[in-house]
Amino acid sequence: MSVITLTxxxxxxxxxxxxxxxxxxxxxxxxxxxxCHLEGISERGGCRLCMVExxxxxxxxxxxxxxxxxHVNTHTEKLQNYRRMILELLxxxxxxxxxxxxxxxxCELQSVxxxxxxxxxxxxxxxxxxxxxxxxxxxxLDHNRCILCTRCLRVCDEVEGAxxxxxxxxxxxxxxxxxxxxxxxxxxxxxxxxxxxxxxxxGALYDQGSTVAEMEKKHDFLPWILGGRGKKxxxx
Amino acid sequence: xxxxxxxxxxxxxxxxxxKLRFRILSCASTPCLSAGSQDVFNALQTAVTEHGLNAExxxxxxxxxxxxxxxxxVRIQTGDAPDDIYEFVTPEIARQIVARYADENGADxxxxxxxxxxPFFAKQQRIVLGNSGRIDQEDIExxxxxxxxxxxxxxxxxxxxxxxxxxxxQSGLRGRGGAGYPTGLKWQLVRKAPSNKKYVxxxxxxxxxxxxxxxxxxxxxxxxxxxxxxxxxYAVGADQGYIFVRGGYPGAEKRLNQLERVIRMAEKxxxxxxxxxDSNFSFRIDIRLGAGAFVCxxxxxxxxxxxxxxxxxxxxxxxxxxxxxxxxxxxxNNVETFANIVPIILNGADWYANxxxxxxxxxxxxxxxxxxxxxxxxxxxxxxxxxxxxxDIGGGIRDGHEFKAAQTxxxxxGCIPAQHLDSPVDYESMKALGSIMGSGGLxxxxxxxxxxxxxxxxxxxxxxxxxxxxxxxxxxTMQMLRQLEKICNGSATMQDLEILEELCExxxxxxxxxxGQSAPNPVLSTLRHFRDEYEAHILERRCPAGVCKMDxxxxxxxxxxxxxxxxxxSGQKEVA
Numbered sequence: 001m002s003v004i005t006l007t008x009x010x011x012x013x014x015x016x017x018x019x020x021x022x023x024x025x026x027x028x029x030x031x032x033x034x035x036c037h038l039e040g041i042s043e044r045g046g047c048r049l050c051m052v053e054x055x056x057x058x059x060x061x062x063x064x065x066x067x068x069x070x071h072v073n074t075h076t077e078k079l080q081n082y083r084r085m086i087l088e089l090l091x092x093x094x095x096x097x098x099x100x101x102x103x104x105x106x107c108e109l110q111s112v113x114x115x116x117x118x119x120x121x122x123x124x125x126x127x128x129x130x131x132x133x134x135x136x137x138x139x140x141l142d143h144n145r146c147i148l149c150t151r152c153l154r155v156c157d158e159v160e161g162a163x164x165x166x167x168x169x170x171x172x173x174x175x176x177x178x179x180x181x182x183x184x185x186x187x188x189x190x191x192x193x194x195x196x197x198x199x200x201x202x203g204a205l206y207d208q209g210s211t212v213a214e215m216e217k218k219h220d221f222l223p224w225i226l227g228g229r230g231k232k233x234x235x236x
Numbered sequence: 237x238x239x240x241x242x243x244x245x246x247x248x249x250x251x252x253x254x255k256l257r258f259r260i261l262s263c264a265s266t267p268c269l270s271a272g273s274q275d276v277f278n279a280l281q282t283a284v285t286e287h288g289l290n291a292e293x294x295x296x297x298x299x300x301x302x303x304x305x306x307x308x309x310v311r312i313q314t315g316d317a318p319d320d321i322y323e324f325v326t327p328e329i330a331r332q333i334v335a336r337y338a339d340e341n342g343a344d345x346x347x348x349x350x351x352x353x354x355p356f357f358a359k360q361q362r363i364v365l366g367n368s369g370r371i372d373q374e375d376i377e378x379x380x381x382x383x384x385x386x387x388x389x390x391x392x393x394x395x396x397x398x399x400x401x402x403x404x405x406q407s408g409l410r411g412r413g414g415a416g417y418p419t420g421l422k423w424q425l426v427r428k429a430p431s432n433k434k435y436v437x438x439x440x441x442x443x444x445x446x447x448x449x450x451x452x453x454x455x456x457x458x459x460x461x462x463x464x465x466x467x468x469x470y471a472v473g474a475d476q477g478y479i480f481v482r483g484g485y486p487g488a489e490k491r492l493n494q495l496e497r498v499i500r501m502a503e504k505x506x507x508x509x510x511x512x513x514d515s516n517f518s519f520r521i522d523i524r525l526g527a528g529a530f531v532c533x534x535x536x537x538x539x540x541x542x543x544x545x546x547x548x549x550x551x552x553x554x555x556x557x558x559x560x561x562x563x564x565x566x567x568x569n570n571v572e573t574f575a576n577i578v579p580i581i582l583n584g585a586d587w588y589a590n591x592x593x594x595x596x597x598x599x600x601x602x603x604x605x606x607x608x609x610x611x612x613x614x615x616x617x618x619x620x621x622x623x624x625x626x627x628d629i630g631g632g633i634r635d636g637h638e639f640k641a642a643q644t645x646x647x648x649x650g651c652i653p654a655q656h657l658d659s660p661v662d663y664e665s666m667k668a669l670g671s672i673m674g675s676g677g678l679x680x681x682x683x684x685x686x687x688x689x690x691x692x693x694x695x696x697x698x699x700x701x702x703x704x705x706x707x708x709x710x711x712x713t714m715q716m717l718r719q720l721e722k723i724c725n726g727s728a729t730m731q732d733l734e735i736l737e738e739l740c741e742x743x744x745x746x747x748x749x750x751x752g753q754s755a756p757n758p759v760l761s762t763l764r765h766f767r768d769e770y771e772a773h774i775l776e777r778r779c780p781a782g783v784c785k786m787d788x789x790x791x792x793x794x795x796x797x798x799x800x801x802x803x804x805x806s807g808q809k810e811v812a
Contacts, residue, residue: 093714
């Protein structure tokens with residue numbers, strides 16, 4: 001692996017070939033908001049919050065490889081404005097009512113919005129009528145809080161290996177489903193491991209019995225599992 | 237089949253056709269079928285039998301002749317004379333046509349004969365559509381008789397793969413799917429990509445409203461596409477091709493069975509499959525059916541669909557030429573691009589490079605639709621002006637109305653107003669006007685169309701067809717549609733217009749794939765050329781074309797509006 005140099009917000013920095021722009025930028029202490037990105041699972045490039053300007057062109061940092069001589073700007077006025085707009089779009093899309101949400105105070109969407117200074121939504125609330133699925137004995141799925149980041153889908157497929165989660169529909173009507181769109185509690189492929197719940201950034205997936213602001217999530221298990229796998233520490 | 241057998245077959249078929257008194261080609265493409273061409277075809281066959289001419293006359297179900305708005309269309313080939321083309325043929329007229337050609341004293345059908353110098357045909361230059369309407373869709377002998385598969389034979393025998401790529405490069409051919417990437421360059425990239433396994437894929441996931449170019453080429457001249465694909469496979473080193481066809485059309489299943497038969501027929505003759513034309517080159521072609529999602533036309537989504545996964549675009553790079561189907565380098569071109577390959581090989585790259593403009597070579601097929609007199613499938617040299625296309629070929633605007641705008645490129649394109657009618661049609665000029673060349677949809681709008689309503693229609697399409705992966709496209713298009721609906725129903729303020737414009741810029745710059753990036757184009761281009769209409773809707777609460785109902789008021793004015801409405805509902809007169 002060779003070292004490359006690039007310019008980040010006017011400063012010369014170094015990185016390694018093969019790293020993504022997001023990795024290089026975060027290594028150098030610049031905070032970029034992300035929602036669909038999660039270390040340990042594959043990149044999706046769907047939330048578009050980590051958009052940066054590379055040589056004047058916009059690109060998502062999580063799916064762009066760092067290259068020699070790139071001029072990267074992360075916090076221009078336009079980018080910050082776009083980030084706020086994307087967050088407003090997300091809040092307007094489904095029923096994100098923080099005050100009554102199990103994740104209030106621990107939610108990634110909420111904290112990203114606060115950090116980006118998004119204090120109001122200028123667009124129409126679409127207020128869709130969406131169901132909940134509480135058929136699972138340990139967990140609940142609430143479509144009203146889902147932002148379709150598909151972390152659940154990817155962690156289930158790539159780490160747990162069950163591929164219980166999938167997407168149905170398209171565009172604004174997309175929804176996460178379990179197996180062939182049956183109730184979660186009756187899913188034969190679900191191992192009830194709870195990884196999807198722990199990686200979900202919002203209150204779309206939570207433990208049965210939680211009430212407002214009670215749900216907290218931890219995904220530090222991912223580096224442990226993946227690290228152990230890499231070192232072949234388990235032989236089963 | 238080897239080269240000499242191919243020439244032999246061509247000669248036998250040519251001689252057979254030369255002995256006929258005349259050939260009747262009845263159009264069996266979708267527009268004519270919907271106008272009743274199946275009955276016409278049956279009537280033609282019966283009439284020929286009645287006249288006892290079965291041995292001397294061919295009655296053939298052919299591909300598209302182009303003049304789709306005047307269907308059903310019937311073409312008569314007589315010896316070396318130019319073909320006679322008849323429009324608006326009914327079963328009764330079909331019988332009269334047969335009688336006329338069987339016997340000089342038959343009924344006079346000249347009323348339905350299109351004059352040989354009609355500008356609709358005279359102004360066109362049919363290269364891609366050269367065989368369309370002139371051959372039986374399924375019959376391989378007919379295609380071979382018109383020089384079919386000689387380009388493949390020539391390439392396999394006389395040219396090295398890099399020479400083929402160079403020839404395509406020299407011709408100046410650019411991708412006909414809309415973006416206009418140089419085809420030869422793409423071929424060279426795939427050829428140079430190091431891999432034992434490579435693929436050739438045809439994008440026939442045509443989804444623009446009103447466009448049916450690719451589908452017609454596939455139906456009317458399928459062997460041309462197969463031959464172009466095989467040449468591409470030889471040039472880039474691929475041994476497997478896929479034709480990705482959009483499913484979900486009415487009648488699509490029948491067409492696919494027909495395409496399947498055509499492919500197997502070519503394999504049976506040794507023109508595809510293992511050891512093509514007794515050479516050491518092998519090339520298999522299979523059909524893959526999409527589920528009818530517009531996003532499958534995006535190349536990365538298309539490849540995921542072929543691999544059996546959910547069709548959602550993935551960020552590029554890597555480009556398909558580097559990592560495509562199952563990780564192998566993949567050449568992905570549009571149907572029309574592949575249909576251009578055979579004429580380039582047969583006539584030479586220089587011949588092709590002489591047609592068109594400096595940067596856009598060759599011809600382009602358009603599906604001319606909307607308020608024109610002659611709607612249909614046309615092929616014109618690049619650089620022809622919109623005015624020539626609409627007024628000469630299209631015959632002008634229907635019912636004496638005024639031309640207002642031409643919408644090109646479907647939901648990714650834009651509207652070109654009357655003051656730019658004389659600008660040439662090529663990739664660069666269209667882009668400079670805020671539209672795109674696109675895959676060839678060309679919808680003509682007259683003064684009865686409201687441009688805001690047109691933008692709303694296309695945005696509705698984008699909302700329906702967004703795949704849902706990235707936020708700007710999934711939710712942004714929906715919010716843009718909301719603003720446009722407000723403008724159309726009269727409840728918008730100038731602030732809504734500002735929000736709309738801001739959203740357009742954001743969605744254009746931050747969306748993941750070309751679909752989202754171009755989704756705001758219909759709004760941006762109508763705002764650019766018809767801003768006064770948007771302002772009339774908002775400031776004067778008036779739709780200049782009289783299309784929008786405008787029965788709502790902005791929220792802030794409800795306090796004044798509601799009492800007024802109650803009064804008028806109860807029959808009271810408004811007090812001044």
